[in-house]
Amino acid sequence: MLGKGKVLSELLLHFAIPFAAFSYFRRPRKAFVASFIALLPDADALLVGVHRSASHSFVVVLALCGITLLLIRVVRPRLLGLGLLATLGLSSHLLLDLFTTYTPTFWPLVSWSLFISLDGGVYVSESVNLKVSLSVSTMTTAFTPFTVLDAPVFTSEGFAVSLILIGSVFANMYSDELRGLFGRVVRRATSVSQGSK
Secondary structure (H helix, E strand, O other): OOOOOOOOOOOHHHHHHHHHHOOOOOHHHHHHHHHHOOOOOHHHHHHOOOOOOOOOOOOHHHHHHHHHHHHHHOHHHHHHHHHHHHHHHHHHHHHHHHOOOOEOOOOOOOOOOEEEEEEEEEEEEEOOOEEEEEEEEEOOOOOOOOOOOOOOOHHHHHHHHHHHHHHHHHHHHHHHHHHHHHHHHHHHHHHHHOOOO
């Protein structure tokens, strides 16, 4: 159920954004798992042939996460932190989708889907102008099966943003090794240039 002229949030961004955010306060391995789980709401397209179904409702997702967290607390309490992180990842997915098209955010409590449009920018001409436009729209929720899901896994812009986000995590993880490598390259280049004089 896509709004006219709107596109799906890119699958790669649904992974990269929580991965980069979570990696700064959790081990990247745990951030990876939680960010991979953040992709689950889009499984509705494959499983039931409807994108933005109940799997995109905060009510449904948080209810299922609450039950799962209670089970984790009883069965494997040491995984509770990862469960909470996964819940944040799933929530980030739903939040991102709110800004791309109508999403059944509070279904089944309400029968409408929500779309937040935020447009704007800084424009420079004779003066600097900040223009911001925010609108919130609703439409009746309709879980309509699609015949073809014509949606990007990533676009060139989304790929660039994801590469920067994921790359920054790995650069941070391997910063000592990268500094050492960079130092060796500079020393080697310096010694080669001095040897040629």
